[in-house]
Amino acid sequence: MSNVDCLEFLVGAEKELRDVLAASEVAPLLHAAVTAGAHRALVQSGREVLWQWPEDPVVATESPTCLMKALPLWLEGEAVGEVCVEADMTHPAHDALTRMLAAALNTAMNANLKRMLTTEIHTQVVNQSYEELLAANRDLTASEARYRELAEHLEVRVQERTAELEQTWARLLRQEKMAAVGTLAAGMAHEINNPLGFILSNLNTLQKYVGRFVDMLEFFNHRIGACLSADLQDAARNKWRDLRMDYLTEDVAELLPQCISGAQRVKQIIADLRGFAHIDVAETAPVKIAEALARTLAVMKAEIPADARIEQRLVNLPELKGNGALLCQAFMNLIRNAVQARPEGLELTIRGERCADEVCLAFRDNGPGVAADLRSRIFEPFFTTREVGQGIGLGLTVVHEAARAFSGRVEVHDAPGVGAEFVMYLKAGEGGDG
Amino acid sequence: MIEFNPADNKMVLKLVYYGPALSGKTTNLLQLHELLAPEGRGDLMMLDTRDDRTIYFDLLPFFLTAPSGLRIKIKVYTVPGQVRHDSTRKAVLQRADGVAFIADSQLSETGNNVASFENLEKNLALVGLDIASIPLVIQFNKRDLPRVVSEADIDRTWRPTGIPIQMASAVAGAGVLETFSILAARTFMQLDERWRLERDHGLSQEDFLRQLSVRN
């Protein structure tokens, strides 16, 4: 083979005389020829003597009958060398001896060549088959790995789909819950409003009546009492004192206004609830952001600590199209999170402004903020940083959904200094799908 | 080409008889060996066979010398046709200078011929040879048998490819020398283009063919 770095056997690679004849095969034949009477016997390739007998030949005898006879050695049709016998060639046996020697060597060469070719091709084929097996094995391993990856991937896909389904399910549940709460609130508001109406108007009437009772009592006390007998006067004074009429008349003047203002507050709460749940509003009605925020803050009055400072800076906001109740719900969750993040000394700034075709609503608090590694997860349903049992989720999924319903999005940032800032970007102009 | 050693002034060529099992590849070589005189050729070397079916290969070597002294050895191989010996076919096909495809003319063998020819195409590509450019001849053997595909059909199928077609009945020695000559001639033409055998070595195509096919 001419290519040195190519170690593989090439079918047909050329052989030399030395490759197909071994000294151990040649030597006995040359030896035998000499024993049979030849003076010298040798095998040569070109000018090079490969083997000869005797090994150290004495100088040829000067005899006219002693001649060198040479016959070719054939390798694949090519004469690659010759066998030479130096003998008295007048002797016919010596000529025959030379032929026999050549025939024996040619036969050995052919047999050896055939054996070599067989071994070589066999080895080659075995190696090749082995390599093909290895390659097949590699392919199989690779494809197995691919399938395994696919299977693993499948698991991930299933998990993703499951999570999606869970979210959808949770959303449906929440929407159902909200709808149910809305219906309940509407029913309750109606039920409460009617008797509340009586109560309020009757209380007002009662207050007037009580005023008159008190006037009448005063009148008796000061004008008519003096005309009575001393006994009766004493009895009346005692009775007055026993019944603590002084305190009563004083107290009743405070009790009734308190009742009235309490009932009026109940009336307001119900009105706020109705507003918050958008019970009396058509679904297609435009949503006023400031109003929605005011309603939300109204229903949350009880849970917002007294020391909390909530600052609103709403500038030039357009009306939106969409589900107002959902937006109120989102506001409520954002405000509630702020309150829970900073139960004391909350400073919440709610900024609203229009930027291009978006409305940007930022809720910035002075709480501990949201850790960066949690930011991608806080919008998942039921995700919470609170202890188990302290309520489900941060309600941020609702915020996320509300933003989506208004063709927008929600982001969480670090507020400058401390705290978190949740920013809802809502599509202005054409409305959302909610 | 197995090797070309300018220093040694020796060129070693390889011709391969390819084809489906039992199509007569070994028979072709046997007949060549019979028909050609021993001058210039070596012995037919049939590596071990099993039930007369080639396992490794058969080899018939030729040897000639160009006027320039360039020694040219041409090794003619058969491959085993049985499907299972594909590794061997690939090994033998490496560095081939020309291919004779021996097809079995029997109608029942048409499918095997096609499969084997596709196998040749695939293996040539695997050993880095191009079926479109390698010297190729197709022999339709066993014309002596009944129920063989008609010459008209063969002509219709193969003429458009431009590959020379030779009818043969190898057992009887018919078409064997012709196939070999066509292959040798085509191979020579391609070698001559590349190595300028005639111009640089004084070896004409006729000389080449004559030396290769000295009849008994």
Ligand SMILES: Nc1nc2c(ncn2[C@@H]2O[C@H](COP(=O)(O)OP(=O)(O)OP(=O)(O)O)[C@@H](O)[C@H]2O)c(=O)[nH]1
């Ligand atoms: N009738 C007929 N039989 C032939 C002809 N040529 C070959 N055969 C026979 O077909 C059989 C197979 O021939 P081979 O030469 O061994 O086939 P191969 O192509 O070498 O087969 P593999 O070595 O197995 O690939 C033998 O019995 C041959 O005698 C032919 O021209 N006519």
Ligand SMILES: [Mg+2]
């Ligand atoms: Mg065979």
